[in-house]
Amino acid sequence: MDVSFLGGPGPQRGVGVVAPFDFALDRELWRWTPDDVSLHVTRTPYVPVEVSLDLARVISEHETLGNAVSTLTEVTPEVIAYACTSGSFVGGVMGEHAMCEAMSRAGSVPAITTSGALLEALVDLDVRRLALVTPYTVSVTRALEEYVAQAGVTVTGCAYMGLTRQIWKVTYREVVDMARRAAVRGRLGAADALFLSCTNLPTYDVIPQLEAELRIPVISANQVTMWAALRRLGTRAVGPYQALIDTSARTSTGNALPGPAAGSVVPAAGPVVPTGSVLPEGQEPPDVRGVHGVSDAQGVPGAQGVAGVPDEKQQEGWT
Numbered sequence: 001m002d003v004s005f006l007g008g009p010g011p012q013r014g015v016g017v018v019a020p021f022d023f024a025l026d027r028e029l030w031r032w033t034p035d036d037v038s039l040h041v042t043r044t045p046y047v048p049v050e051v052s053l054d055l056a057r058v059i060s061e062h063e064t065l066g067n068a069v070s071t072l073t074e075v076t077p078e079v080i081a082y083a084c085t086s087g088s089f090v091g092g093v094m095g096e097h098a099m100c101e102a103m104s105r106a107g108s109v110p111a112i113t114t115s116g117a118l119l120e121a122l123v124d125l126d127v128r129r130l131a132l133v134t135p136y137t138v139s140v141t142r143a144l145e146e147y148v149a150q151a152g153v154t155v156t157g158c159a160y161m162g163l164t165r166q167i168w169k170v171t172y173r174e175v176v177d178m179a180r181r182a183a184v185r186g187r188l189g190a191a192d193a194l195f196l197s198c199t200n201l202p203t204y205d206v207i208p209q210l211e212a213e214l215r216i217p218v219i220s221a222n223q224v225t226m227w228a229a230l231r232r233l234g235t236r237a238v239g240p241y242q243a244l245i246d247t248s249a250r251t252s253t254g255n256a257l258p259g260p261a262a263g264s265v266v267p268a269a270g271p272v273v274p275t276g277s278v279l280p281e282g283q284e285p286p287d288v289r290g291v292h293g294v295s296d297a298q299g300v301p302g303a304q305g306v307a308g309v310p311d312e313k314q315q316e317g318w319t
Contacts, residue, residue, distance in 0.1 A: 010036065011036070012036060012037065012038045013036060013037050013038070013078055013233055013235075014037070014038050014039075014040055014075055014076060014077035014078060015033070015037060015038070015039050015040070015077055015078070015079055015080075015081060015226075015229045015230070015233070016040045016042070016069065016072035016075070016077030016079070016080040016081070016107065016109075017029065017039050017040065017041040017042070017080075017081050017083050017229075018042055018043075018044065018065060018068040018069060018072075018080065018081070018082045018083065018084075018103070019041055019042070019043050019044070019083045019084065019199070020043065020044055020059055020083075020084050020087065020199075021043050021044050021045060021046040021047070021059070022200070023041075023043060023083065023084075023199060023200060024168035024200060025168055025199065025200060025202060025222060026039075026041055028202060028203075028204050028222050029041075029083065029222055029225070029226055031204050031238065032204070032222070032223060032226035032227070032230075032237040032238055032239055032245075033226060033230070033237070033238065034230070034235060034236070034237075034238055036235075037230065037233065037235065040072050040075050040077055042068050042071045042072055043068070044059050044064050044065075044068055045064070047059060052137075052139070052140075053086075053090055053139055053140060053143055056084075056086040056087045056090040056140070057087075057090050057091070059084070059087055060082075060084065060087035060088065060090060060091070060099060062098070062099070062102040065082065065099060065102055065103050065106070066102055066103070066105070066106035067106075069103050069106040069107040069111075070106055070107075072107065073107055073108075077107070077109060078109055078110075078232070078233055079109055079110045079111070079112065079229050079232040079233060080103050080104070080107050080109055080110070080111040080112070081111070081112050081113070081114075081117075081225050081226075081228070081229040082099060082103060082111070082112070082113040082114065083114055083199045083221075083222070083225050084113070084114055084199055085114045085115055085118075085144070085197050085198050085199055085221045086136065086140055086143070086144070086197075086198070087113075088113035088114050088115035088116065089115040089143060089144055089147035090143060092146070092147060092150055093119075093147065093150045093151060096113055096115050096116045096147075097116075099111075099113055100112060100113060100116060110232050112225070112228045112229055112232065113225075114199055114221050114222075114224065114225045115147060116228070117224040117225050117227065117228035117229075118148075118195060118219070118221070118224050119148075119151045119153075120224070120228050121219050121224045121227065121228070121244055122148075122151070122153060122193070124244070125192070125193055125217050125219075125243070125244065125250075126192070127153065127192040127193040127217070128152070128153060128154065128192055129153070129154045129155075129156045129188065129189060129190070129191050129192045130148060130153050130154070130155055130156065130191055130192065130193055130194070130195055131155070131156050131157045131158070131179075131182040131183045131191035131193070131194045131195070132144060132145065132148075132155055132157070132158040132159070132182060132194075132195055132197060133158075133159050133160075133175065133178045133179050133182050133194065133195070133196045133197065134158070134159075134160045134161065134197040134198060135160070135161040135163045135167045135170060135197070135198050135200075135201050136160055136161070136162075136163070136197070136198070137160070137162055137163075137164065138160065138162070141158060141160045144197055145158060154188055156185075156186055156188045156189060156190070156191045157181075157182045157183065157184060157186055157188075157191065158182055159178040159179070159181045159182035160178075161174070161178065167198055167200040167201055168200045168201070168202065170201055170202065172202065172205060172206050175196060175201065175202070175203060175206050176206055176209070176210060179194055179196065179206075179210050179214070179218070180213075180214075182194060183214050183216070190216075191216060192216060192217075193216050193217040193218065193219060194210065194214060194216060194217070194218045194219070195218075195219050195220070195221075196218065196219070196220040196221065197220075197221055198221050199221045199222050199225065201220070201221065203220035203221075203222060203223065204220075204222070204223070204239075206218075207219075207220060207223065207239070207241075207242045208240075208241035208242060208249075211241070211242070211243055211249065217243035217244060217250065218242075218243070219243075219244050223237070223239065223242065223244060223245070224244065227239075227244055227245060
């Protein structure tokens with residue numbers, strides 16, 4: 001069959017994605033991407049550093065980001081996205097702004113980060129009280145709490161997993177269980193939304209179900225990254241029944257969020273063995289012991305050893 005009359009594939013717009021060396025969820029990013037947009041993904045170099053806030057800083061240095069962006073210039077993306085949550089909140093709000101400026105200079109196009117996209121999404125959804133789910137250890141989780149606090153957002157509850165490697169292998173059932181625990185109404189009231197942190201945490205299919213159950217918007221690291229990047233192109237991410245993306249799924253006065261779309265994944269009922277702990281209303285976790293001191297290099301309280309939680313070593317899925 002002669003297909004020469006077709007004239008080749010249709011034009012594509014490009015989003016450049018800089019990801020950490022251990023990023024494993026390329027396919028999930030594509031699920032939010034419309035057909036006329038291509039993702040051009042590059043990774044930062046591997047560094048044999050113990051996983052901690054220090055590693056987040058090393059992998060997010062401006063020189064590292066600039067070099068990664070330079071590998072994408074030949075394919076001329078219209079926007080650059082740094083798909084790393086901890087790497088983009090580790091320096092606080094001002095540090096995140098500086099990262100965007102450094103990447104934009106290197107690529108001569110607009111640049112966004114996952115953590116910057118998070119704050120943008122919270123404004124769009126009018127969120128002032130936020131529940132958090134993280135796969136991180138305590139100190140990294142505390143840094144995220146500090147980051148959103150700098151933006152004037154109150155953390156009403158936080159469930160963390162204490163993982164130090166292969167976060168992409170976390171199951172949907174575990175994500176849902178932690179989300180339910182984090183969203184429990186506490187002394188600070190109910191959360192306006194729930195954030196599932198870490199670009200290496202799979203979340204696409206659980207968002208509609210959690211929104212239907214919890215009756216609040218549920219946003220995730222990969223979702224906000226793609227939403228913000230595609231917004232720069234003047235187009236929309238693909239996410240049916242996800243409140244951030246599908247305005248028909250958002251709450252309105254007196255109305256609850258609709259149920260999940262037909263065919264969406266709903267984890268089977270049954271007991272779930274939690275892989276971490278719950279930090280309600282900003283309190284310290286139980287059994288905290290001063291193994292590594294009382295604060296990390298950022299001065300964030302709570303960077304301490306926790307019984308039953310591994311030290312921040314040899315982590316692979318840490319974004």
